Every structure is written in structure tokens, then in C-alpha cells.
Amino acid sequence: MKKHYDVVGLGNAIVDVLSYCEDAFLKAQGLDKGTMTLVDEARSQALYKMIGPSTECSGGSVANTLAGMASLGSQVAFIGKVAGDQLGKIFTHDLQSVGVRYHTPPAPQGAPSTANCLVFITPDAQRTMATYIGACALLNEGDIDETVIARGDILYIEGYLWNGEHNKAAIRKAMSIARAHGKKVAFTLSDTFCVHAHRDAFLALLSDLDILFANEAEIMALTASMDIDEAIAAVRGLCPIVAITRSEKGSIVVAGEHVHRVPTPPVAKLVDTTGAGDLFAAGFLHGHARALALPQCAELGNRCAGEIIQHLGARSLKPLKELVA
């Protein structure tokens, strides 16, 4: 019998480089606090020289979500591009070791290196990111394996990947395969910069989606709303399920006429918000794949996000299963 997947994810394959800095450093470097900026290799290396001691941990938004889901007990597969270098091997190990199926061929020798994301953590535990996309840009239609997507219940795509013709063609092919096989499609807006850069494309995508993930700033940017209630009214009906994360205020799920507001308990010690949205999606999708009611999905998402922000990095090195009670 062929293996079945709860979710097949499509995203950037990135190793995070985590370090602490002051707000003044972000300002001096023109980095927009709380968001992600794409940088070229030279700028990435220049920033790396300026940061203090760092630690490396596998990342990538959808990859983080899938690692979290696998850790919760889901069956998941990832499609994304590394290079054949040491960081690519680390990224591959970290996904496979937690049980994520991951067999996208690495970029050939001489191609750009494995992507890295410089994560700057300020004293308020907020994270600001500068990503060198490297080998990720080479993900293309040829990497989209129909047999894998056909075996998944949900195809999950990150907005960050909406970048360059190769990647967009890969996304379109994956979505059309999912549709042809009667699968659900979920998408995350990823970042306000993505929304600003691709607003029309993302709005056009909405009617093809079953689930949309966004944080408060992203959904307001997408809907050009002044407050969250206006945004809720605007997205209602455009997509069957819209899950909105709101940091310490918990999350909101908009499903047709229903709006579920799900609070989140305060965390003991806020260390680093990297991965909070990704792990919310992990808990939510894990619940959804098990046909839990939407408020329960959001509640599990909140719990996973609450766990990840209490340590450094977007991946939990310990199993998350105990969060499913």
C-alpha cells in the first residue's frame, strides 16, 4: 500500500542563523523590524560579518510547519531545494530525522549555495529576518512529483515561495495536480512584504484555496483594512477557512458566517518569536487532518506556537506529541 500524507508542503529550504542584536542595529542596517527582507549573497555575507556569535538551526516556514506536524504525529512530505553543501545536508537531516519525507534533488554543483536566513532577535524577543534565497530559487516544475502530491490530503504552500518564474511555475503545477486529485490547498501569506509585492496575485489565488493562514498585519494588508473586524468581513466568503494569528491575543478562524476567536494562555518565558506562525499552522493542520472542529484546531495551533516561542529557533528538538492531549 502506498504511503498516505496528511500534508504535502512546498516551500523554501533554509538554514536559520540566529543571533541577538539591539533595535539600533536593525535601524542602522535599514532592516524592517518584525519582517523578512530578501538580500543577495554579498549583502548576506556583509550582514553576517557584522552580527555577533550565532547558532544554526534548520528553518523555512513550511518546512518548520511540517517538522512540527511530524513531531505531533502527522505523516508529511516536503518539496524544496537545497544545494549539495554542508548546510544542505544539515537541512535534509533535520527534516528526515523527525520523519518528514524529503527527497527533492539538491541543486547541481556550481549552483548557488543552500539558502540561509539571518535571524536578528531583539531584546523584546521579536525576530527580524534577512534571507539569501540561494538554491531555493532553482525549485522548478521538474521537482513537483505528482505521485507525492496525489497521496496527500492537503497541499500547503508558502507565500515566500512566490518569487521568480521557476518557483511560481512549480506552485501552479502543484496546485493543478492537487485539484485534479480532489485535494485541499492551503496557503500562508508569509509576510507583509510578500503581500505588498504580490497582492493582486494572492487575491486571485484566494478562490483556489481551502485554507488561508495569515497574521493580523498580513490579512489587513491583503484586504486593505484599517482594523481586524474590517479584514474579517473582507475575507469572509473569499476562502472557506481563514486562520489569523494575533500573537498574545490568540487566533481567529473565519469560516463562512462563523468567526471563532480562540485565546491563548500567556507563556512562562518569551525567548524568541521565530517560528510562531509556522508552528500555529502545524497544530492547526494536524488537528484539521484529524477532522477536529475549527476552534480545537486553532487551540492546538496556539499551543504549538506557545511552545516554540519559549526557546531559540523555529524547530523543537523535543517531540511535540505531549501537546496533543
Add this chain to the structure above:
Amino acid sequence: MKKHYDVVGLGNAIVDVLSYCEDAFLKAQGLDKGTMTLVDEARSQALYKMIGPSTECSGGSVANTLAGMASLGSQVAFIGKVAGDQLGKIFTHDLQSVGVRYHTPPAPQGAPSTANCLVFITPDAQRTMATYIGACALLNEGDIDETVIARGDILYIEGYLWNGEHNKAAIRKAMSIARAHGKKVAFTLSDTFCVHAHRDAFLALLSDLDILFANEAEIMALTASMDIDEAIAAVRGLCPIVAITRSEKGSIVVAGEHVHRVPTPPVAKLVDTTGAGDLFAAGFLHGHARALALPQCAELGNRCAGEIIQHLGARSLKPLKELVA
């Protein structure tokens, strides 16, 4: 005016790969809990495939000590060998970014890769290590820069480096330069496996040392003692200062007729003991370079060790200066 160093350190240049495991895994893999085992590349890769998700952080015993000292405000330099690969660049960045002088030429292309240490953390926060020494074995006399050692007050050498003729020749050359320039020499026994493997050589070294670092198990192995008091009596007079770490029991400094027992306060949350001994040495040497009394040196060492065991990895990503009050 030429730069002056509080400490010039000689050690292995290693990137740590940290992951969690159960005690049963160590037993099944024949790894001796709490100690370090040297493994070849094939065994290292086989173990890596078996471990769960991991995170990478620069390591190496003396390198950890120097990074800690720089973070405390000391001027320090490191001599050790990486390869020209991604992990070598990460190791170099992490030392240089905190202010450690580090300019040992990397091993040439085609040589073994940068060393890695698989650090297995058990639920009791104890760490067990399997090290693939890689490029470190290529450190040789040619890497020992007389002008750097001559500008340091203390030469600090790790016992782990006592491995192979290249490395031993490098250690001997460094020690003879330090002596010729009237500098102090400090040494750490590193691990009980080092003591068992090189006991006669280490005992012969003692008369050439000014400061010896050891933990309780190591000093008892070196002196073939049945308890700590017997060990203290045995080392007294063999080396001017012997600093012994005892985990939650604090530390002991033996200096001629004087024995200083310095307790350590309990820590809020024990996460990972990786680097505890290295950071004790950082605090101790930082104090010693500032002519603090020995109990004060040990007290600062205890505080640095207490800080590092409350998070994952042997390097603090935040400055340690606030510990010097």
C-alpha cells in the same frame, strides 16, 4: 603598540551538533555517558543519521573558554584548525564576532572537513559526546605563531589536543615559546578518557604547568585516588594552582598549602551541561588575568558555568559581562 592578550589558547576547532536522546540510545551505541569518544568519519555519519533533529553551535573546549573570556571583556587569541568549508566559516565567524583573534590558516582543499562533535543530551541535562576530529588533526608546529604567544600572559592548552604527533609537536613548541618569554602555562585534562590514554604524559607535564584545570573524575583518574581529598593531597605541590570543578558542589582550588572550597548557587533551570567546565575556566582565567584572589576567580568561574548550563550549547550568544559585578 602591539596588542596584548590575557590568554592565548590552543585547542580543537569544532562545531557542535546538539540533539536530545534517551539513555537507552547511548547504551545501544556503546557511548560512555558523560564522556567524549573519538569517532572516525564513517561512524560520525552513521550516528548523525540515527539522531533526531539537531542544532549547530560552535564548540571546542578551549575555544569555548576563549569565547567566554572575550564576552567577559578579556583580550584573547585562539590557535586551532578548521577546513575551508561552511562549518569552518561558521566556527571562524563565531570566534571572531565575539572579539577572539583567530587566524590559523584553514586546512587545504581535499583535507578532512571541519571537526564536528555530536552532543547527545539526555533528560538529566548530562551531555555525552562523539567527536570526529577532522581537520583538527592537521594542526602542526607551523601553525604556532611565536609573536602571538609572546603577547599573551597565559598560554592555555586543552588535553583533547594531545592526540597524534602533529598536535603534540604543536603543543610542545607553544609551551617552549611561552616558557622562553616568561609566560604562564595552563592546561585542562579535558576528559577521563584523555587521562586514561595519556596519564604518564600528563603527569610529566605537571611540573611545566602553572595552572591545571580538571573535574573531580579527571583529577581522581590522574592521581589514581579513591576520593577527592586523596586527590587534593596528591596534586598539592605538583602544580602551583589546581582548579577542580565539581558540578553542583562548586569548585576547589588547590594552591600549595591552601585549599579553597567555593560553593556555587543552585541554578533556576538545568538545560544542558555542555560547556560547564569550559566556562568555569573562562571565568577563572578572566579573574586570574586581573589578579583577583583565587577564591574570587573560582567564584566567577562558577557563575559562568552556572549561566551556560541554563541553555543549549557551550557558547553564550549574549554578552557575559553582566556576570562580572
